[in-house]
Amino acid sequence: MSSLSLSLRGAAREAADHHVPGLVDHEFASRLAAQDHTLWGPAAEDEASKRLGWVSLFEGSRPLLPRITALREELAAEGVDRVVLAGMGGSSLAPEVICATDGVELTVLDSTDPQQVSAVIAEGLERTVLVVSSKSGSTVETDSQRRIVQQALTKAGIDAQSRTVVVTDPGSPLAEQSAEAGVRAVFEADPSVGGRYSALTAFGLVPAGLAGADVEALLEEAEETMAVLAEDDSSNPGLQLGSAIGGSLSERPAGILRNKLVITDVGSPLVGLGAWIEQLIAESTGKEGTGVLPVIVADGEPELHTDADDVLIAEIIDVDAEDGASVDGDAADTVVSPHTVRTGGSLGAQFMLWEIATAVAGSLLGINPFDQPDVESAKKAARGLLNSPAPETAEPVVDGAVEIRVSGTDKVTGSTVSEVLGSLLKQLPSDGYLAVMAYLDRIAEAHLEDLRPQLAAAAGRPTTFGWGPRFLHSTGQFHKGGPHVGVFLQITAGAAEDLEVPERPFTLGKLIAAQADGDAQVLAGHGMPVVQLRLKDRAAGLQQLTDAVDSLS
Numbered sequence: 061m062s063s064l065s066l067s068l069r070g071a072a073r074e075a076a077d078h079h080v081p082g083l084v085d086h087e088f089a090s091r092l093a094a095q096d097h098t099l100w101g102p103a104a105e106d107e108a109s110k111r112l113g114w115v116s117l118f119e120g121s122r123p124l125l126p127r128i129t130a131l132r133e134e135l136a137a138e139g140v141d142r143v144v145l146a147g148m149g150g151s152s153l154a155p156e157v158i159c160a161t162d163g164v165e166l167t168v169l170d171s172t173d174p175q176q177v178s179a180v181i182a183e184g185l186e187r188t189v190l191v192v193s194s195k196s197g198s199t200v201e202t203d204s205q206r207r208i209v210q211q212a213l214t215k216a217g218i219d220a221q222s223r224t225v226v227v228t229d230p231g232s233p234l235a236e237q238s239a240e241a242g243v244r245a246v247f248e249a250d251p252s253v254g255g256r257y258s259a260l261t262a263f264g265l266v267p268a269g270l271a272g273a274d275v276e277a278l279l280e281e282a283e284e285t286m287a288v289l290a291e292d293d294s295s296n297p298g299l300q301l302g303s304a305i306g307g308s309l310s311e312r313p314a315g316i317l318r319n320k321l322v323i324t325d326v327g328s329p330l331v332g333l334g335a336w337i338e339q340l341i342a343e344s345t346g347k348e349g350t351g352v353l354p355v356i357v358a359d360g361e362p363e364l365h366t367d368a369d370d371v372l373i374a375e376i377i378d379v380d381a382e383d384g385a386s387v388d389g390d391a392a393d394t395v396v397s398p399h400t401v402r403t404g405g406s407l408g409a410q411f412m413l414w415e416i417a418t419a420v421a422g423s424l425l426g427i428n429p430f431d432q433p434d435v436e437s438a439k440k441a442a443r444g445l446l447n448s449p450a451p452e453t454a455e456p457v458v459d460g461a462v463e464i465r466v467s468g469t470d471k472v473t474g475s476t477v478s479e480v481l482g483s484l485l486k487q488l489p490s491d492g493y494l495a496v497m498a499y500l501d502r503i504a505e506a507h508l509e510d511l512r513p514q515l516a517a518a519a520g521r522p523t524t525f526g527w528g529p530r531f532l533h534s535t536g537q538f539h540k541g542g543p544h545v546g547v548f549l550q551i552t553a554g555a556a557e558d559l560e561v562p563e564r565p566f567t568l569g570k571l572i573a574a575q576a577d578g579d580a581q582v583l584a585g586h587g588m589p590v591v592q593l594r595l596k597d598r599a600a601g602l603q604q605l606t607d608a609v610d611s612l613s
């Protein structure tokens with residue numbers, strides 16, 4: 061069977077010991093496997109009754125495999141072997157991890173940054189197939205990406221529809237539009253599975269399979285693991301992990317809210333799994349003023365050395381490199397934090413483990429883990445700003461190539477980037493976090509992520525880094541729906557060349573600016589401090605930001 065290891069220590073072990081017996085008595089695992097939609101209370105019943113297909117989708121997903129293989133071979137015979145995936149959040153994170161782990165090329169277009177999108181259409185169109193993935197079929201980023209790539213294909217003299225493959229729910233606007241346009245193939249997804257639980261449905265399997273990943277093996281690993289996760293037994297790793305994550309937040313004698321889950325996957329062969337877990341946990345739990353904030357860090361960074369009361373560490377390990385790691389063991393002493401969960405195993409096993417654990421955590425937190433009510437508020441604000449751009453209310457502070465705007469507080473002051481950053485960090489509550497949100501090019505400007513550990517060290521608090529608008533479909537839910545203890549740093553920029561979105565009344569540059577401003581508006585409306593650094597010149601502005609962060613230490 062596929063390997064799966066889990067070990068817990070400190071508060072994680074305590075929480076599991078406290079909660080697992082009750083979950084076993086309650087037959088939580090077998091009821092979840094039987095798709096019992098009453099497990100999260102009456103308020104969640106309606107949504108849960110439509111969203112539990114992921115616990116047993118293996119039979120439903122297998123028939124997709126020959127179709128995917130046949131299409132891949134057909135495309136390869138035409139010289140088409142580059143897969144560009146347009147899709148946000150649950151519609152792109154899983155295939156990204158699957159392909160990165162398998163070492164196959166997949167170009168994920170989950171951005172509205174004109175510079176990043178331009179780079180994707182600047183080359184390789186003759187060998188490109190576009191996969192458009194959207195469950196709702198109405199996500200503005202995905203629709204804009206589709207229009208732009210299709211137009212680029214057409215301009216290159218290629219029949220765009222014959223190079224478009226669609227994954228969507230039956231009856232969605234995208235399904236209708238695709239049928240009319242006559243795209244190469246439409247894969248109807250299983251509507252009983254929500255976006256972030258859809259790794260092993262058409263959303264994960266079609267793009268990854270077309271790119272050449274071994275998706276059959278994933279289904280096998282997941283099915284074998286699910287047999288273990290369905291057992292009403294105290295050693296069930298899904299119950300244990302879910303209790304460790306959600307259990308430290310519920311009433312316990314210690315009374316400590318451990319609501320930051322610091323994830324480190326350095327050394328794990330499951331490349332990028334942290335980003336997939338981040339969306340699953342943040343969007344599923346961050347609501348009604350509660351939830352768990354995932355914080356992805358690299359090995360050896362500040363948060364790993366914390367003894368802060370509100371932090372739990374999750375280590376994703378390489379089981380083959382570990383001796384003696386086992387389900388229900390105690391984590392060995394190589395970890396730096398006293399409160400740790402450590403897990404490893406095949407990717408299919410990890411997908412199932414974290415999905416089950418999230419469902420368990422949701423139940424312990426008393427929330428509905430299948431909706432994302434606060435994502436809509438930022439979408440609505442962005443739509444409003446696109447339709448009628450708001451006049452700037454106050455003149456920004458200008459420091460060199462950077463315009464500085466502050467909202468949500470009158471306590472953040474300063475006339476330089478460095479002063480304003482220092483002042484922002486002073487607003488951090490003792491249980492707070494800093495969220496860095498860069499609406500930039502996550503490929504060409506990836507080095508910006510290096511500022512995260514420096515900012516975390518200066519803040520002395522957990523610090524997340526998200527690329528906009530990608531994070532809006534992940535930690536964005538927690539920022540607004542979870543406890544309002546965040547302080548926010550937005551980094552935005554114009555692009556040297558903007559991109560028209562065909563047949564839409566906005567450019568990509570206007571869209572990404574509206575997304576950043578809309579999110580800032582909602583966060584500030586919740587009374588949380590937001591600093592926006594608008595880079596008038598990308599290179600000069602980024603250098604200035606780097607210098608300002610250096611000056612904080």
Ligand SMILES: O=P(O)(O)OC[C@H]1O[C@](O)(CO)[C@@H](O)[C@@H]1O
Binds near residue numbers: 255
């Ligand atoms: O697949 P869709 O409907 O385009 O949605 C993409 C993402 O947007 C959200 O619906 C909201 O952020 C996510 O849950 C989802 O994964």
